[in-house]
Each structure stands twice: as structure tokens, then as C-alpha cells.
Amino acid sequence: MGAPIYAHYRDSRAQFLAYKSPTLKGSRKKKHINIEAVVLREMDKGVFTYLVDNLGVKDVQFEELIALDADSLREISGNRCSSMESPVYGVIFLFKYPTGETRRDTPQKGTFDSEAAENIFFAAQTIQNACGTQALLSVLLNKDGAIDIGSQMRDFKEFTNAFPSDLRGEALSNSELIRDVHNSFARSSPFVDETQRAATEDDDVYHFIAYTPINGSLYELDGLQPAPISHGPCTFDEFPDKVIPVLQERIGRYPATEIRFNLLAMVRDLRIRAKEIGDHEGLVREEHKRTAWQWENALRRHNFLGFTTEILKGVVRSKLQESGTSYDEWVQNATSKTENRLKDRRGGSGSAEGF
Amino acid sequence: MSILPILTFKAGICDLDTSTSPPKVRPKTQPGYIYLYAEDELVHFCWRPRSAPLDHPELDLVMVPTDGHFQPYDYEDQPATSSQIRTPTNGRIYVLKFSSSSQRHLFWLQSKSQHPSGNPGWFSPRDLKLGQIIDQLLQGEEVDVHDEIANIQNDNDDEPDGDETMEDIEGTGEHGGDHHGSSGGGAGPDATGGDIREEGEPSREGGADGGRALSSTDPSTIVQNFLNSLKGAPSMGPASQAEGKLFTTLGDLLPAETTAPVIEAAGQSTVDHLLSFLPPDLMLLAQEVDDISSVDPNSETARAAIQALSVNQKKDILRRVVRSPQFSQSLASLTAALRDGGLPGISDALRIKVENGGLVRGGGVPLGSGEAVEAFLQGVRRSVEEENGNQSNRMETD
Numbered sequence: 074m075g076a077p078i079y080a081h082y083r084d085s086r087a088q089f090l091a092y093k094s095p096t097l098k099g100s101r102k103k104k105h106i107n108i109e110a111v112v113l114r115e116m117d118k119g120v121f122t123y124l125v126d127n128l129g130v131k132d133v134q135f136e137e138l139i140a141l142d143a144d145s146l147r148e149i150s151g152n153r154c155s156s157m158e159s160p161v162y163g164v165i166f167l168f169k170y171p172t173g174e175t176r177r178d179t180p181q182k183g184t185f186d187s188e189a190a191e192n193i194f195f196a197a198q199t200i201q202n203a204c205g206t207q208a209l210l211s212v213l214l215n216k217d218g219a220i221d222i223g224s225q226m227r228d229f230k231e232f233t234n235a236f237p238s239d240l241r242g243e244a245l246s247n248s249e250l251i252r253d254v255h256n257s258f259a260r261s262s263p264f265v266d267e268t269q270r271a272a273t274e275d276d277d278v279y280h281f282i283a284y285t286p287i288n289g290s291l292y293e294l295d296g297l298q299p300a301p302i303s304h305g306p307c308t309f310d311e312f313p314d315k316v317i318p319v320l321q322e323r324i325g326r327y328p329a330t331e332i333r334f335n336l337l338a339m340v341r342d343l344r345i346r347a348k349e350i351g352d353h354e355g356l357v358r359e360e361h362k363r364t365a366w367q368w369e370n371a372l373r374r375h376n377f378l379g380f381t382t383e384i385l386k387g388v389v390r391s392k393l394q395e396s397g398t399s400y401d402e403w404v405q406n407a408t409s410k411t412e413n414r415l416k417d418r419r420g421g422s423g424s425a426e427g428f
Numbered sequence: 429m430s431i432l433p434i435l436t437f438k439a440g441i442c443d444l445d446t447s448t449s450p451p452k453v454r455p456k457t458q459p460g461y462i463y464l465y466a467e468d469e470l471v472h473f474c475w476r477p478r479s480a481p482l483d484h485p486e487l488d489l490v491m492v493p494t495d496g497h498f499q500p501y502d503y504e505d506q507p508a509t510s511s512q513i514r515t516p517t518n519g520r521i522y523v524l525k526f527s528s529s530s531q532r533h534l535f536w537l538q539s540k541s542q543h544p545s546g547n548p549g550w551f552s553p554r555d556l557k558l559g560q561i562i563d564q565l566l567q568g569e570e571v572d573v574h575d576e577i578a579n580i581q582n583d584n585d586d587e588p589d590g591d592e593t594m595e596d597i598e599g600t601g602e603h604g605g606d607h608h609g610s611s612g613g614g615a616g617p618d619a620t621g622g623d624i625r626e627e628g629e630p631s632r633e634g635g636a637d638g639g640r641a642l643s644s645t646d647p648s649t650i651v652q653n654f655l656n657s658l659k660g661a662p663s664m665g666p667a668s669q670a671e672g673k674l675f676t677t678l679g680d681l682l683p684a685e686t687t688a689p690v691i692e693a694a695g696q697s698t699v700d701h702l703l704s705f706l707p708p709d710l711m712l713l714a715q716e717v718d719d720i721s722s723v724d725p726n727s728e729t730a731r732a733a734i735q736a737l738s739v740n741q742k743k744d745i746l747r748r749v750v751r752s753p754q755f756s757q758s759l760a761s762l763t764a765a766l767r768d769g770g771l772p773g774i775s776d777a778l779r780i781k782v783e784n785g786g787l788v789r790g791g792g793v794p795l796g797s798g799e800a801v802e803a804f805l806q807g808v809r810r811s812v813e814e815e816n817g818n819q820s821n822r823m824e825t826d
Binding site: 367368369371374375377378379381382384385386387388389390393400403404407408410411412415 | 674690713
């Protein structure tokens with residue numbers, strides 16, 4: 074016995090390698106969203122706002138719902154009176170999907186409405202990490218009319234109109250536009266072949282669900298469930314009031330220590346309202362917000378490899394130009410910093426999170 | 429029918445406890461084998477306890493080509509503002525994952541760590557090669573397994589990595605003394621004390637787990653384990669200065685305190701040079717262009733907008749970028765990529781010459797861990813020195 078790795082039996086290897094299916098390989102790569110690259114980990118209003126913008130949707134933005142009450146929800150949309158003036162189109166709920174929760178025959182709350190699935194855009198989630206986009210589209214494509222979803226989304230909706238929900242999910246992943254836009258907002262990690270990215274259990278643990286009023290009922294649209302879930306009658310105006318208790322119940326299902334959830338409201342572009350009522354300050358504020366979001370998104374999508382190298386060169390150059398020991402001191406400082414930080418972590422509690 | 433494995437090696441199964449964050453990896457002690465065989469032109473990925481026969485695996489996954497990947501497992505959960513290296517585990521853990529589903533299987537290598545100081549989280553070139561071979565096989569690629577393995581050179585192979593060595597480590601405690609820290613979870617003689625208990629090593633002393641510092645009883649968190657393995661590092665002898673060192677991270681080399689003065693002191697051409705590596709959108713935003721999506725960055729408008737920025741405005745952009753969480757994250761990613769064997773590809777893409785092309789000396793595998801980062805930095809330094817040399821040559825001939 075020598076090496077612990079036993080490479081035997083070339084015959085069997087040859088037998089296996091006789092299988093070659095270049096078409097399968099090629100078509101698989103083209104067909105699917107690059108799952109590994111698509112990680113919308115940060116449920117970020119800036120990301121979502123520009124994601125839908127890039128899909129051709131007009132005048133929609135996302136805001137965080139911090140307090141779980143109807144007034145807060147209305148306030149986000151800038152609305153104090155009529156919801157038609159400044160509507161809340163829907164709410165996206167991000168939460169940790171409990172391990173072991175399987176698809177049930179009856180939902181924990183509400184009722185499966187399979188018939189509604191025919192009249193509602195509901196797509197089964199087939200691409201694991203695409204669920205953020207899935208949730209967005211669930212709201213958007215059901216608001217055609219209330220929102221200008223743009224020609225591309227309208228085409229997509231028409232195209233999938235006759236499909237059952239699982240096929241719609243497939244269509245989502247096959248749509249080049251959706252795939253490209255989604256991928257472009259993925260956290261850019263160009264140095265690492267994304268397939269080498271760590272298997273963070275977050276990937277299948279965090280889940281996005283959409284809540285939106287359609288055809289007079291409040292629906293919960295969850296691509297992992299077999300059908301849309303109806304929570305009873307609900308008009309557009311009533312949506313903020315009726316969605317809150319549903320959300321509260323949902324959040325209440327998880328242990329109190331599980332605080333990792335987030336709520337985004339899909340609302341009309343707040344700049345419009347500001348212009349309408351002459352709120353100059355509000356308009357400026359919104360414009361600044363947009364600029365900040367675009368800045369962040371630009372950086373998010375950027376491949377920093379070249380820039381990093383140039384900055385590193387710049388620092389090296391300046392250190393070499395200084396005194397003889399400058400460079401070594403710089404490296405030594407950095408090395409100590411790394412070591413100390415790890416030592417500090419060790420001194421911390423056992424439940425310290427990663428780095 | 430008889431099963432003819434393509435590849436077999438010692439590995440155990442790990443459970444992943446997702447109830448905590450970060451999730452805990454719990455290795456199961458049972459000694460086993462991962463093996464691959466082909467049937468009906470599809471690869472089977474199997475695991476069985478060592479006592480079980482070939483045709484009684486506990487895990488038998490039929491792999492569709494390109495669907496599966498087999499890679500070292502690193503936990504990654506970076507806070508937005510930090511840029512530290514990822515936390516490895518205190519064992520060599522591989523993950524089998526799928527494009528078609530979220531299923532994950534974690535395994536730990538049960539062969540003796542080849543690290544000279546016994547760092548149990550260190551993937552030796554052979555370990556990495558093993559993972560690569562399997563990954564390639566899972567993609568449906570041709571791999572001459574025999575040749576690949578024969579080509580791996582192990583510089584620190586004091587003893588044959590045979591099973592018998594492992595049996596020895598399992599059975600007795602004395603190898604712990606001979607090898608730097610291998611009994612202590614990879615740190616050094618110091619680490620063999622209470623740490624063993626904390627990490628749940630008693631079962632290893634009982635010989636059950638194949639000689640690794642892992643156990644199915646409650647191990648500390650991944651961070652704890654790695655840190656424990658580092659504990660004895662400063663007290664090690666010259667061997668510790670060899671492979672597997674920590675070195676540092678790009679984030680620690682390029683904090684804002686270091687990069688800001690360089691930006692400050694930069695001249696016009698340097699500033700423009702740096703900006704050329706950033707997305708043009710940033711420049712347009714600084715010019716308060718209302719709807720940047722409507723502006724083609726390559727257009728005259730865009731160029732004009734960029735030209736119109738003052739040097740100070742440009743430096744401001746650079747300063748904001750180096751302080752941004754996105755930049756920090758990318759530094760962390762790049763550090764991790766270098767540590768994971770990405771040095772040859774990265775240095776090649778950047779045209780930075782690194783020693784031996786980024787490969788382990790005499791071997792065909794990439795440098796890993798801190799050495800790769802160090803080699804990268806040295807390559808950058810060399811580039812800078814060459815550039816300076818060229819410049820001064822030019823000046824002399826003026």
C-alpha cells in the first residue's frame with residue numbers, strides 16, 4: 074500500500090469516458106441561469122429598484138418597511154389619503170426558510186387557490202437563487218395596468234399566459250433578458266470561478282415571498298408552494314391594512330431569536346409624487362437616494378481585479394520610494410493585523426459569526 | 429455486477445447544522461471511503477464505511493455530467509465592511525454540490541494532513557489535486573487519474589501517506605509528539621492540551637476517526653477550531669515558515685489609511701490611469717447626470733463629462749471607492765481566490781510575473797494559502813521595480 078488514493082482500473086474509466094455528450098454540456102450551460110453567480114444576498118432596495126428598471130418597468134421603486142403597521146406602510150408610499158395616488162403595489166418578504174419545511178397539502182395559513190393560478194401570474198420557482206427576481210416578477214406581472222411594466226415584460230407575460238406555473242418558472246430561467254439583468258446584479262466575484270463559491274447554507278435557507286392584491290383578494294405568491302395562497306378578500310385600498318396581520322402571523326411562526334427577516338414595499342417612484350405636490354425637498358432627497366443607489370450598483374457589478382492591482386502597485390511604488398524599510402514595515406504591519414484579528418476572534422464568544 | 433472504482437480515498441461524512449449562523453460543520457467519526465465508479469456511462473459518487481463492501485455504499489449518487497461540483501468547503505459570510513480572509517475549518521472539508529438542486533454533501537479527508545506543522549485545515553497540493561480530479565470527472569472530462577496522481581509531488585512527504593501511518597496515529601498518541609501539532613489539531617505541542625477536549629477529540633484518541641482532529645461530539649465553531657489550530661504557531665520552529673503560512677490579506681494590505689495617502693499624492697496622469705479601471709458610471713454620477721442608463725459610457729457626452737471633472741473630484745471618487753464595502757468585499761474575494769489556487773490564472777490575466785508561474789516548485793499544482801498571496805505581492809513588486817527601472821533607463825538616455 075502506498076498512496077492512500079487508489080487509482081484503479083483504467084478499463085472502467087475508459088468505459089465512463091466513452092460517454093460524451095457535448096450537446097448536453099453546451100446546451101445546459103446556455104439554457105440555465107448561471108446559478109452560482111446569481112446570489113441576491115442583499116435584499117437591497119437600490120438593487121431591486123434598478124433591477125426592475127433594467128427590465129423595462131417604469132416608475133417603480135422599493136423602500137424598506139421598518140415598522141410592521143399599516144400606517145408605516147402607507148407612509149412609505151408617500152400616501153396619506155388615497156392609495157390610488159401613491160399606491161403600494163406589493164410587499165416582498167425575505168426570511169429564513171425553516172429547514173425541513175416541506176410543501177404541504179394545505180398551507181399553514183390561508184388557502185391554496187389553484188384556479189386563481191390560471192388568472193394570476195404565478196411561476197413555480199425552478200432556479201434556486203433566482204427567488205428574489207421571482208418575487209419581484211410575481212408582483213409586477215400581476216400589476217399590468219396599474220404599473221407600466223414595459224414592453225419586454227408585457228411580451229413575457231403574454232408569452233407565458235397559457236403556461237402552467239411550472240412551465241412559467243422554466244420560461245423565467247430561459248428568458249435572456251431576465252437572466253442577464255438578474256446576473257448583472259449578482260454579487261460580482263469575478264476572481265473566483267463562481268462555482269467554487271462556498272456552499273453557504275444561506276442560499277437555500279433565505280427565501281423571498283411576494284404579497285399583493287389581485288382581483289379583489291390578497292395573495293401570497295411563493296414559488297416553492299404549489300399554488301398562490303389566498304388570504305381572503307382585499308381591495309387595493311385595503312392592502313396595507315390587510316397585509317400587516319398576515320405578515321405578523323408569518324413572522325410569528327419563527328422563533329423569536331430568528332430576527333433575520335426583511336420587508337420591502339414596492340411603491341410608485343416617489344419622485345413623481347414629490348413633483349406633483351411640489352415637495353422640492355422631498356424631490357431632492359429622492360434624487361440623492363437614486364444617485365447613491367446607482368453608485369452602489371455600479372460598484373456591485375464591477376470587476377475590481379484591474380483596479381486592485383493598480384492600487385496595489387501604487388502603494389508598493391510609494392513604499393519603495395520611501396525609506397529602505399518602509400515596504401517591509403508595511404507588509405509586517407498587515408501580517409500582524411491579520412494574526413491579531415484571528416487571535417481576538419478566538420478570545421471572543423464561541424458563537425462568533427464568521428469574520 | 430462487480431464495481432470497478434475509478435478512484436477511492438479516505439473520507440468521512442459531515443453534517444451541517446444550519447440552526448446556527450454561521451452553520452456548524454459536524455464531522456462524523458466513522459472511517460469511510462469516497463469512491464467513484466462508472467455504470468451505463470454515468471459516474472456514481474459513493475461513500476461507504478470502510479467495513480462495508482463495494483456494492484453496499486451508504487451513499488450512491490448518479491451524477492449527470494456538469495451537474496455536480498466537488499470543491500474545498502470554505503465558509504463565507506463576510507460582513508459588508510470587513511475584508512478578512514475566509515475562515516477555513518479545522519479539517520479538510522470538501523463539498524459536493526449540484527447545479528440542479530440545492531443539495532449539498534460535505535465530506536472530510538481522513539488521510540493524514542501533509543502540513544509540516546500539522547495544520548489540519550490545510551489542503552496539500554495532493555489534496556487539491558484530488559478534488560480537481562473528481563471535479564473534472566463530474567464534468568464529464570477525460571482525466572488520466574493515474575498520471576495526474578503520479579505527477580503530484582509532495583515536498584514534505586516524510587513518510588508514505590499510507591493507511592498504515594494513519595492507523596498508527598489513530599492508535600497511539602506518540603505521533604502527536606513527533607509531528608508538529610498533528611495531535612493537537614494542527615498548532616504545535618501547546619495545542620495538545622485542553623484544546624483537544626474543547627474540540628471533542630477524545631474519540632480520536634480512541635482511534636475511531638482516522639487520525640484527524642475532528643469529532644462528532646460538539647466541536648467548537650469553525651472559527652474557534654481554526655484559531656485553536658493557529659494557537660501554537662508563533663512557537664514553532666523553522667518548519668512553520670514553510671508552506672501553509674498565514675501571511676496576510678489584501679484587505680489588511682490595502683486599508684483606507686494606506687491607500688488614501690497614495691491617492692492624495694497622485695498626479696493627474698496617475699489619477700486618470702486609476703480611474704480608467706473603474707466603471708464610467710461613477711464619473712457620470714459625479715457629474716450629476718440624471719439618468720445614467722441613458723448615456724452610453726463610450727459616447728462623446730460621457731467622455732466630455734469625465735474630462736470636465738476636476739482633479740479633486742476625481743480623487744474624491746477614488747477615495748470613496750477604496751472605502752466602499754464593495755471594494756472591501758472584492759479584496760476578500762481576490763485574497764480567497766489566490767489562497768485557493770487561483771494565482772496562476774490571475775497573475776496570467778494581469779500579466780504579473782510570479783515565481784514559477786504561480787505553481788508549487790517542482791510540481792504541477794498552484795500555490796495556495798498565504799504563500800500564493802505573498803507570491804502575488806512579490807510579483808507586483810517586481811513589476812513596479814521593472815517599471816521604475818525602465819523609467820530611469822529612459823531618463824538616463826535623455
